[in-house]
Amino acid sequence: MDWTALWLSLELAGLTAALLLPLSVFAGRWLAYSNFAGKGLAEALVALPLVLPPTVFGFYLLVAFGANSFVGQFWQALFGHQLVFTFAGLVVASVIVNIPFAIQPAQRGFEGVSVELREAAAACGMDPLRRLWKVELPLAWPGLMTAMVLTFAHTLGEFGVVLMVGGSIPGETKTIAIAIYDRVQGFDDRGAAVMSAALLLISLCAIATTFALSRRVGRRLS
């Protein structure tokens, strides 16, 4: 068992989920409640990482974050080191790849709060922030919870993008998914089996949680 890799993966997953939470609240809410020209395009962009091969995605991120890119140079000037092949670069890539897993369930959650309830909240004298806090979030939270759980689980299992952007530097960018690949390449079947089982268990728990939560939403809305 590569504890360093597992810990790195958990750290990456936790950070990704934490960073995506505010984004999923505001983008999910915006997509749920506004109607604007190009909404279909915005939703397609959000869903894009779902269908794009991770290698393609990783390649573009590598180009975008590389030493010659604007982002790469900006990062270099700011922190004195490169963005690619670092944990920070991995976090940025992970956040972008996980956008659909964070925003889509959040959007569904907010869509479950009817227009009438939101209008009633306004008619009760609540300003927009208070409406969000008192009415929308308490009713949409199973959607947000699902978003966070899916993001967390998906980050643990992400392979292609992590390999492309992070390489496989132990303690820095070598996540558990990559460690498993390494073990298989090195004919350490036992090590790979233990880590795979651990990942399987974590993923199963995550999915079971989201299913339980969506049932809860279903009950509440019926």
Add this chain to the structure above:
Amino acid sequence: MALRVMARAAAPIPLDVEFEVMPGELLALVGHSGSGKTTLLRTIAGLWRPRHARVAVGDTVWLDTAANVDIPCHRRRVGMVFQTYALFPHMTAAENVIAALHPLARSERAKEAERLLHLLHLDGLSGRKPAQLSGGQQQRVAMARALARRPQALLLDEPFSAVDRATRETLYREIAKLRKALDMPVVLVTHDMDEARLLADRMVVIEKGRIVAQGTTADVMFDPAALRAMGLREVASALHARVEAQEDDGLTRLSTAAGPLLLPRIDAAPGTPVRVQIMAHEVILAREAPHGLSALNALPVEVVALKPGDGPGVLVQLRLGENAILARITRRSADAMKLAPGDRIHAILKSMAVARDHVRGGAD
């Protein structure tokens, strides 16, 4: 403070309406679905903005498209009861009311919520979630929540359409009673002419975004244009009365401005004010005080006006004390009787014509 509303728009719903509601007055906006009445209510609340509109309560302007003033809904002091109540499902009855009380000091909110729930006969239910309440109870929580803001205008959007008939009757009575404690303008949106007649002081009948009739309920019921707009063939009017005594033979004696009225038993204590609904086609007119007739109720009335209807009928508006009632008779009868405004005649109301479920508590 009076509520003044003006709205004009071509799309998406054509609107061309102007009206005023006095403090303590209940105005019914009556019309079919799609007539624009709910849009008007939403305009007052700040949930919709027509192309040209002005909404003001007293000196406070909430919306004036000409001056680019548009106060958002949460900063207009309105109380609104939604058609489906829109209670917050994750909050208890008390929390729903408290949700509209947040300008109040935290320590006073719970007490004020209890007071409002008590006012709406919801004692003991404050800890229940909306899903654990009946339709009628939910409606009352919605009403308590709407009153919590001490609104400058109370807006009721079809508030009785989601409850069964029996509950509706009870709620009518309670609203009528509650109204005495309300000093703000109240606007009720309804498609139900009966409901408007029983609860409202004045009616505005809207068709395709335009006012086709407005005035006191008695006047509007006498207006063929309003009746046509509502698709009404059977016209009725309301008569203010007070329960006087319960007779031994199962009848209830009511007193009206024009004399006593006998009705099948009404379960109400003597002194209770009621409105009695009288169907226009159930009223018989006579020149002389009738003798030897099986009908129990004959009241002296004065002819105010006659309006020919679409068919062979004539609608006769009669004054009865301070009330106006309507009789629908044939044009032939009207001619034979030589009816003219100012005539003092008798109206015979078959006691069975005043059906039990047409008797409701009303504001007096």
